[in-house]
Amino acid sequence: xxxxxxxxxxxxxxxxxxxxxxxxxxxxxxxxxxxxxxxxxxxxxxxxxxxxxxxxxxxxxxxxxxxxxxxxxxxxxxxxxxxxxxxxxxxxxxxxxxxxxxxxxxxxxxxxxxxxxxxxxxxxxxxxxxxxxxxxxxxxxxxxxxxxxxxxxxxxxxxxxxxxxxxxxxxxxxxxxxxxxxxxxxxxxxxxxxxxxxxxxxxxxxxxxxxxxxxxxxxxxxxxxxxxxxxxxxxxxxxxxxxxxxxxxxxxxxxxxxxxxxxxxxxxxxxxxxxxxxxxxxxxxxxxxxxxxxxxxxxxxxxxxxx
Amino acid sequence: xxxxxxxxxxxxxxxxxxxxxxxxxxxxxxxxxxxxxxxxxxxxxxxxxxxxxxxxxxxxxxxxxxxxxxxxxxxxxxxxxxxxxxxxxxxxxxxxxxxxxxxxxxxxxxxxxxxxxxxxxxxxxxxxxxxxxxxxxxxxxxxxxxxxxxxxxxxxxxxxxxxxxx
Numbered sequence: 001x002x003x004x005x006x007x008x009x010x011x012x013x014x015x016x017x018x019x020x021x022x023x024x025x026x027x028x029x030x031x032x033x034x035x036x037x038x039x040x041x042x043x044x045x046x047x048x049x050x051x052x053x054x055x056x057x058x059x060x061x062x063x064x065x066x067x068x069x070x071x072x073x074x075x076x077x078x079x080x081x082x083x084x085x086x087x088x089x090x091x092x093x094x095x096x097x098x099x100x101x102x103x104x105x106x107x108x109x110x111x112x113x114x115x116x117x118x119x120x121x122x123x124x125x126x127x128x129x130x131x132x133x134x135x136x137x138x139x140x141x142x143x144x145x146x147x148x149x150x151x152x153x154x155x156x157x158x159x160x161x162x163x164x165x166x167x168x169x170x171x172x173x174x175x176x177x178x179x180x181x182x183x184x185x186x187x188x189x190x191x192x193x194x195x196x197x198x199x200x201x202x203x204x205x206x207x208x209x210x211x212x213x214x215x216x217x218x219x220x221x222x223x224x225x226x227x228x229x230x231x232x233x234x235x236x237x238x239x240x241x242x243x244x245x246x247x248x249x250x251x252x253x254x255x256x257x258x259x260x261x262x263x264x265x266x267x268x269x270x271x272x273x274x275x276x277x278x279x280x281x282x283x284x285x286x287x288x289x290x291x292x293x294x295x296x297x298x299x300x301x302x303x304x305x306x307x
Numbered sequence: 308x309x310x311x312x313x314x315x316x317x318x319x320x321x322x323x324x325x326x327x328x329x330x331x332x333x334x335x336x337x338x339x340x341x342x343x344x345x346x347x348x349x350x351x352x353x354x355x356x357x358x359x360x361x362x363x364x365x366x367x368x369x370x371x372x373x374x375x376x377x378x379x380x381x382x383x384x385x386x387x388x389x390x391x392x393x394x395x396x397x398x399x400x401x402x403x404x405x406x407x408x409x410x411x412x413x414x415x416x417x418x419x420x421x422x423x424x425x426x427x428x429x430x431x432x433x434x435x436x437x438x439x440x441x442x443x444x445x446x447x448x449x450x451x452x453x454x455x456x457x458x459x460x461x462x463x464x465x466x467x468x469x470x471x472x473x
Contacts, residue, residue, distance in 0.1 A: 178407065187409030187447055195454075216362065224362045232451035236365045239404065243361050246400050268407070275403040280396065294400060297392035299382065305402060306395065307418040307431060 005133045006162035007120050013061045016157035017089060020115055022056035024087055030113045031084030034069045035059040043130025047072065049080055061089070063123050063133040068252040070098045073107055074211040087113040091122070092147035096250035096284045097208040099152075103289045104248075106211060116153030120161040121145070125257065135167055141253040141266070143167035151286040171270040178267075191231065194238055196261040199229040203241065203255035203265055209248050216240065238268065246272040247293040250284045319373035319439040321348040321432070324359045325420075326379035328386040332422035337429050344429040345436040348376065355379065357390030361401040364415070368448035374414045374439035376431065381419040391419075410447065414439055 021033045037048040037058045045064045049072070050056065069088055072080050080086060090098060095116065101107045121133060121142035131137050148161045178186055204210045204217075217225040217237055225240055226233030249269040256266040277283045279302065282293035325331045331352050337344060353359055356379030364375050377398065385391045398417055406412055416435045420428045439445075 181409075183406070183409040183411050185409070186407065190408045191447075191451070224360075224366060230451075231454045232369055232448065235408075235448070235451055236362070236369070239365055239408065240362050242404055243401060246404070268404070271407050272400065272404060276400060279399055279403075294396055295393075297389060297396055299392065301392070301395055302399065303382070303395055305399065305417060307416060 001135075003135045003165050005121055005135065005138060005164065007063050007133050009118065009120065009159040009161060010061050010063065012159050013117060013157045014059070016159075017059050017061055017115055017117075018056050020155050020157075021050065021059055021087065022053045024113055025050070025056060026053040029085060030087040032080060033059070033087035033089075033113075033115075034072050034080060035089040035115075036061060036065040036067070036069075039064075039129070041129055043128075044126055045129070059089070061117060063121065064126060064129040065091075066122050066126060066139070066254075066257060068094045068097055068206070068208060068254045070094050070101065070208045070252075071206060071254070073098070073112075074101065074208055075106065075213070085111050085113055087115060089115045089117060090150060090153070091117045091119045092145065092150045093141060093250060093252045095150045095153070095286060096147070097252050099286055099288055100248055100250050100284060100292075101208060101211075103292070104209075109288075114150075114153040114155070116150030116156040118149050118156060118159050118161045119145075120148065121164060135165060138167065139253065139257075140170040141251055144169050144171055147286070171267060174264070174267055175271050175274065190235070193263050194234040195231045196263055197229060197234040197238070198261060199227070199234065199237065200260060202258040202260065206254045206258045207245070208250070208252070208254075209245055216244075238263075238265070241265075242268040242272055245269055247276050247280075247282065247295075248284075249273060315440060317440055317443060319347050319436060319444070320371055321345075321374040321376060321436055321439060322367045322372040323348050323350045323376040323378060323432070324353055324356075324363060325350055325376075326356045326386075326391070327352050327354055329380035329384060329422050330378040330418075330420040330428065333420040333424050333428045336422065337425035340425050342425055342429045344432045347436045348432050355385065355387050355390035356394035357385075357387065359394060361397065361404075364401070364405075365448070368410075368445060369452050371449060373442075373445040374416070374435055376416045376418065376435055378418045378420045378428075378431065381421055384421060411442065413442060414445055 024030045032049050032051045034049050036045045038060055039046040043064055047067050047069055048058060102109055121138045123137050124139040225236045253266040259265055273283060276293045280293040334350060359377060367375055379391045382391060402412055418431045
């Protein structure tokens with residue numbers, strides 16, 4: 001049964017973000033604030049970088065604020081001024097990505113001013129940006145979210161997000177459905193999904209963790225992954241992508257949202273996260289870790305699969 | 308001394324990614340000790356199991372491998388102190404990924420073979436070869452390589468509908 005989700009706190013959050021942004025910009029705590037602003041279509045939003053206190057009123061927070069803004073802080077993106085401290089608006093899932101980047105020495109905490117959002121969920125897609133947030137339209141990642149309140153931010157608006165109603169755990173259910181299939185059925189499923197890929201690399205572009213100066217998949221001496229959008233290169237690309245994100249992915253699900261061919265990319269990421277939790281008891285969180293599950297080891301790791 | 312070679316209808320291609328310090332030396336020992344093992348295995352020497360990237364396995368499957376063997380030093384014996392510990396974690400994760408997209412894990416064997424274990428090398432290679440032979444050729448990745456690009460199918464109903472509407 002479709003049920004409306006209470007997002008009445010978002011207007012209070014918008015006001016709080018605006019006054020905080022105005023304060024930190026006017027007293028020069030930060031040189032810029034990365035946030036959301038209204039888009040051109042009614043109800044839609046887009047990222048914005050503001051550098052003067054006068055622009056603070058442009059900032060908003062609504063259920064259509066889907067972007068993970070952390071991607072603008074990475075090396076791969078050059079749009080944000082690199083000098084001085086940067087303020088950034090983060091939801092819980094975005095904050096996990098940011099914490100991951102701190103752990104990988106890509107960012108320095110003292111160069112950031114974090115404005116955390118007590119989040120009640122966002123829309124699954126921007127196709128209908130002014131749609132009401134319901135148990136149907138909510139993003140799949142929000143259905144399995146346990147971190148509505150961000151931890152360790154410099155400023156969090158004092159509102160308590162309404163607890164989410166009981167939501168269908170879409171990823172967990174889909175993973176369970178696939179795991180119950182035979183290997184050949186799973187192969188057919190993924191073959192169909194991957195064959196849709198047009199190699200636009202939007203998933204790579206939007207991912208906070210894809211900050212390599214040169215991607216393995218762009219190299220051609222030797223060429224490890226075929227670059228044309230053909231089934232075999234597509235499969236290799238998505239496997240390499242899932243593997244490179246294993247143990248790092250924070251679950252912001254941006255890859256899946258931006259995919260123009262609707263490939264369930266976050267499904268692979270969730271599966272890997274689940275396996276790494278089971279194998280090494282390691283998952284993305286709000287605590288900065290120097291090493292991830294695949295960059296560290298224990299001498300007594302399971303090796304039952306090795307002869 | 309030589310055992311008569313049995314004729315098979317299917318000879319699988321096995322690619323072995325081995326570390327130069329232990330398993331390569333172990334395979335060498337098997338050779339100098341004149342132990343017989345299937346010639347289906349193609350040995351690729353790496354500095355360490357930690358150097359073996361999962362993408363090599365995908366590439367091997369695409370280029371016609373029917374089975375994969377990854378072998379290196381026993382835990383604690385790594386020439387680079389911890390390369391095999393890292394590899395162990397990486398492959399524990401990678402085999403889960405392969406399983407999830409529908410690859411039969413019986414085609415991939417991981418093992419620790421030290422420089423002194425020529426006999427174990429023969430055993431591992433023989434077992435894997437016979438297992439893969441029973442499973443038949445690995446067609447999944449090869450079929451993908453042969454497939455046309457996705458836009459090759461121009462005759463689908465959606466495009467037809469768009470064309471007629473024009």
